[in-house]
Amino acid sequence: MQQRLSITAIFVTVLLLAGLAFAQDTPIDFEPGGIGASWTWEVFENDDNPPLEILANPDPTGGNTSATVAKFTARVSPPSQPYAGTVTRNITPFTLDSTNSTVKIMVWKSVISDVGIKFEANFASTGEIKVPNTLVNQWEELTFDFSGKIGEPSSSNIDGLVVFPDFDGRGQENIIYFDNITFSAAGTGSGGSEPTVAAPTPTHPASDVISLFSNAYTDVAVDTWSASWDNADVADVQVAGDDAKLYTNLIFAGIEFTTQTVDASAMSHFHTDIWTPDPTALPAVFKIKLVDFGGDGVFGGGDDSEHELTFDANSNPPLVTGQWVSFDIPLSDFTGLLSTGHLAQMIIVGDPGPNTVYVDNVYFYAASTGIEAIGGALPSDFRIEQNYPNPFNPSTKIRFSLPQANRVKIAVYDILGREVTSLLNQFVNAGAYELTFDAAGMPSGVYLYSIQAGSFSEVKKMMLLK
Numbered sequence: 001m002q003q004r005l006s007i008t009a010i011f012v013t014v015l016l017l018a019g020l021a022f023a024q025d026t027p028i029d030f031e032p033g034g035i036g037a038s039w040t041w042e043v044f045e046n047d048d049n050p051p052l053e054i055l056a057n058p059d060p061t062g063g064n065t066s067a068t069v070a071k072f073t074a075r076v077s078p079p080s081q082p083y084a085g086t087v088t089r090n091i092t093p094f095t096l097d098s099t100n101s102t103v104k105i106m107v108w109k110s111v112i113s114d115v116g117i118k119f120e121a122n123f124a125s126t127g128e129i130k131v132p133n134t135l136v137n138q139w140e141e142l143t144f145d146f147s148g149k150i151g152e153p154s155s156s157n158i159d160g161l162v163v164f165p166d167f168d169g170r171g172q173e174n175i176i177y178f179d180n181i182t183f184s185a186a187g188t189g190s191g192g193s194e195p196t197v198a199a200p201t202p203t204h205p206a207s208d209v210i211s212l213f214s215n216a217y218t219d220v221a222v223d224t225w226s227a228s229w230d231n232a233d234v235a236d237v238q239v240a241g242d243d244a245k246l247y248t249n250l251i252f253a254g255i256e257f258t259t260q261t262v263d264a265s266a267m268s269h270f271h272t273d274i275w276t277p278d279p280t281a282l283p284a285v286f287k288i289k290l291v292d293f294g295g296d297g298v299f300g301g302g303d304d305s306e307h308e309l310t311f312d313a314n315s316n317p318p319l320v321t322g323q324w325v326s327f328d329i330p331l332s333d334f335t336g337l338l339s340t341g342h343l344a345q346m347i348i349v350g351d352p353g354p355n356t357v358y359v360d361n362v363y364f365y366a367a368s369t370g371i372e373a374i375g376g377a378l379p380s381d382f383r384i385e386q387n388y389p390n391p392f393n394p395s396t397k398i399r400f401s402l403p404q405a406n407r408v409k410i411a412v413y414d415i416l417g418r419e420v421t422s423l424l425n426q427f428v429n430a431g432a433y434e435l436t437f438d439a440a441g442m443p444s445g446v447y448l449y450s451i452q453a454g455s456f457s458e459v460k461k462m463m464l465l466k
Contacts, residue, residue: 026100026181026182026183027180027181027182028161028180028181028182029066029068029179029180030054030066030068030069030070030179031066031067031068032068036054036070036088036181037054037068039088039090039091040088040089040090041070041086041087041088042086042087042088043072043084043085043086044084044085044086044087045077045081045083045084045085050073052070052071052072052086053070053071053072054068054069054070054071055068055069055071056068056069057069057177057179058108058177059108059137059138059139059177063106063138063139063140063141064106064108064139064179064180066106066179066180068179069106069108069177069178069179070086070177070178070179071175071176071177072084072086072163072165072166072175072176072177072178073173073174073175073176074165074166074170074173074174074175074176075170075173076170076171076172076173077168077169077170082167082168082169082170083116083164083166083167084164084165084166084167085116085162085163085164085165085167086162086163086165087120087160087161087162087163088160088161089159089160091158091159091160091161093157093158093159094157094158095155095156095157095158096119096126096146096149096150096155096156096158097150098147098150099184100183100184101145101146101147101149101150101183101279102143102144102145102146102147102183102184102321102322103117103143103144103146103181103182103183104141104142104143104144104180104181104182104184105117105141105142105144105163105178105179105180105181105182106139106140106141106142106178106179106180107133107139107140107142107165107176107177107178108137108138108139108140108176108177108178109133109136109137109165109166109174109176109177110136110137110174110175111136111166111174111446112132112133112134112136112444112445112446112463113132113133113166113167113168113170113174113446114130114131114132114164114166114167114168115130115131115132115133115142115163115164115165115166115167115178116128116129116130116162116163116164116167117129117144117161117162117163117164118162118164119146119149119154119155119158119160119161119162120154120158120159120160120161120162121153121154121155121156121157121158121159121160122157122159123160124153124154125154125162126146126149126152126154126155126158127149127154128162128164128167129144129145129146129281129313130164130167131143131144131318131320132318132445134443134444134445135444136444136465139179141180143320143321143322143323145279145280145281145313145320145321146281147279147281148279148281148282148283148284148313149281161181163178163181165178168415193277194239194277194358195239195240195275195322195324195358196239196240197239197240197324198239198240198241198242198244198360199239199242199244199273199275199324199326199358199360199361200273200324200326200361201216202214202216202217202271202361202363202441203394203440203441204365204440204441206218208365208366208367209363209364209365209366210262210263210264210267210363210364210365211362211363211364212255212257212262212346212362212363213225213243213245213359213360213361213362213363214360214361214362214363215242215243216361217363220257220260220262221257221259221260222255222256222257223256223257223258223259224254224255224256225245225253225255226247226253226254226255227253227254227255227256229254230251230252230253230254230347231249231250231251231252231253232247232248232249232250232251232252232253233247233248233249233250234246234247234248234253235248237358239275239358239360242360243360244358244359244360245358245359245360246356246357246358246359247348247350247356247357247358247359248355248356249355250348250349250350250354250355250356250357251349251350251351251355252347252348252349252350252351253347253348253349254345254346254347255345255346255347255348255362256344256345257343257344257345258293258299258344258345261292261293261297261342261343261344262342262343262344262364263340263341263342263343264331264340264341264343264364265339265340265341266366267331267340267364267365267366268330268331268332268365268366268367268421268422269328269329269330269331269364269365269366269367269421269441270288270290270327270328270329270331270334270363270364271326271327271328271329271361271362271363271364271365271441272288272326272327272359272360272361272362272363273324273325273326273327273359273360273361274286274324274325274327274357274358274359274360275322275323275324275325275357275358276319276321276322276350276354276356276357276358277321277322277354277356278321278350278353278354278355278356278357279321279353279354280312280313280318280319280320280321280354281313282312282313282314283312283352284312284313284319284352284353284354285310285311285312285319285349285350285351285352286310286311286312286319286348286349286350286354286357287308287309287310287311287347287348287349287350287351288308288309288311288327288329288346288347288348288349289306289307289308289309289345289346289347289348289349290306290307290334290337290340290343290345290346291304291305291306291343291344291345291346291347292304292305292306292337292338292339292340292341292342292343292344293342293343293344294338294339294342295339295341295342297342297344299344303338305336305337305338305339306336306337306345307334307335307336307337308336308347308349309329309333309334311327316414316416316418317443319354326441326443328420328441328442328443330419330420330421330422331364332419332422346362365441367421367423367437367438367441371424371428371433371434371435371436372433372434372435372436373431373432373433374399374431374432374433374434376432378403378430378431379401379402379403379430379431379432380403381401381403382400382401382402382403382451382453382454382456382458383400383401383458384398384399384400384401384410384449384450384451384458384460385398385399385400386460386462387437387449387460387462390462390463391462391463391464391465392439392462392463392464392465393464393465393466394438394439394440394442394464394466395436395437395438395439395440396436396437396439396462397434397435397436397437398410398423398434398435398437398449399432399433399434399435400432400433400435400451400453401431401432401433402428402429402430402431402432402433402453403430404430405427405428405429405430406427406428406453406454407425407427407428407453407454408424408425408427408428408451408452408453409422409424409425409451409452409453410422410423410424410425410435410449410450410451410452411423411425411449411450412437412439412447412448412449413447413448413449413450414445414447414448415445415446415447415448417448420442420447423435423437423449428453437449439464442464443464443466444464444465444466445463445464446461446462446463447461447462447463447464448460448461448462449462
């Protein structure tokens with residue numbers, strides 16, 4: 001290994017002295033006569049792990065019609081080491097720059113979990129960037145923005161490519177296929193400089209929605225989508241026949257609905273979809289602020305309140321270049337809001353970037369939940385049962401039992417333990433109950449749900465598959 005690295009170092013030095021530029025191998029397609037199939041791929045962090053297999057595409061009728069792909073087997077993960085991956089050092093040495101720092105990979109997975117990619121330069125690492133797949137049992141292209149790594153020591157003379165097909169803890173063995181690793185210019189993402197597909201169509205019942213902007217609903221009045229005091233330009237555009245707002249030169253934009261404030265007190269969530277061609281690696285951030293003018297309905301009346309949330313490449317959801325990102329934010333996350341009964345402003349921020357942002361489907365909604373008593377004998381103990389059906393799409397039922405009256409909170413969390421929504425938070429009499437949870441506005445994935453009733457608490461896992 002040391003001898004091989006020395007030869008590589010000499011080869012790199014000769015090229016540098018000759019003034020020749022490095023060019024990365026692309027696409028890594030695993031085809032006979034192509035790139036990657038004949039390379040050595042070492043697997044790691046999997047006990048008794050089979051080697052990476054190069055085999056026939058198991059689903060050539062989906063989004064990837066390649067004949068040959070790579071198959072990775074992720075063993076059950078030890079609690080202290082959730083990731084599992086494969087590394088090759090056969091890649092032609094190259095340096096990350098503005099022409100190659102957008103990396104894309106096709107994956108086929110039976111579970112929702114993070115996929116990670118990182119590069120190594122003489123074993124110095126760029127650090128992995130992780131992007132979760134959103135589809136299961138079909139091919140999906142994921143985009144990784146390495147533009148924030150340009151100029152770092154570990155991004156020069158790269159001689160190692162590391163792929164983590166399954167970067168989450170696993171209680172079972174997972175099979176992942178991956179293919180077609182490509183490199184393109186920074187900021188182009190998977191859709192170039194503009195989106196070619198429309199934002200996801202909302203599915204919430206209109207009766208549960210207050211819409212500011214969406215073709216799916218009737219919108220309430222909005223005074224302006226770019227206030228006189230903001231620092232942004234906005235235009236009305238269409239994406240695949242769907243109306244959208246295009247913000248350019250975005251530092252901060254003020255959306256005002258002050259003539260008729262919005263009463264969202266019966267709503268549970270705020271939603272919007274955004275798409276950007278700009279780099280989204282840190283320090284890029286996207287911020288959303290909501291402002292309530294209070295009972296007097298005017299700015300500066302003494303009862304105003306506001307709260308701003310910040311999203312980046314590591315948040316939930318993460319910022320991604322060249323893909324629609326759907327924000328479903330519990331209004332309870334805007335902790336600085338004293339009320340949501342007189343909402344008058346929404347402010348979006350892209351400072352230091354992204355500065356070009358497409359925006360669609362801006363609305364408030366009430367997550368559909370329903371609680372119903374189940375007849376029978378009084379329960380003898382506290383209990384929450386496994387949801388059914390599971391996996392589910394988009395709704396599921398959760399049963400729980402109370403031997404005595406109590407204040408009950410049932411909440412849903414993402415896999416990192418962050419609360420996504422509260423399904424129930426009220427005083428409930430003793431008895432058995434069934435709760436309906438509608439997750440139409442949430443992305444596919446593994447979620448946790450918990451019950452807290454007095455000193456009793458319990459957590460269970462469920463899976464949303466769309």
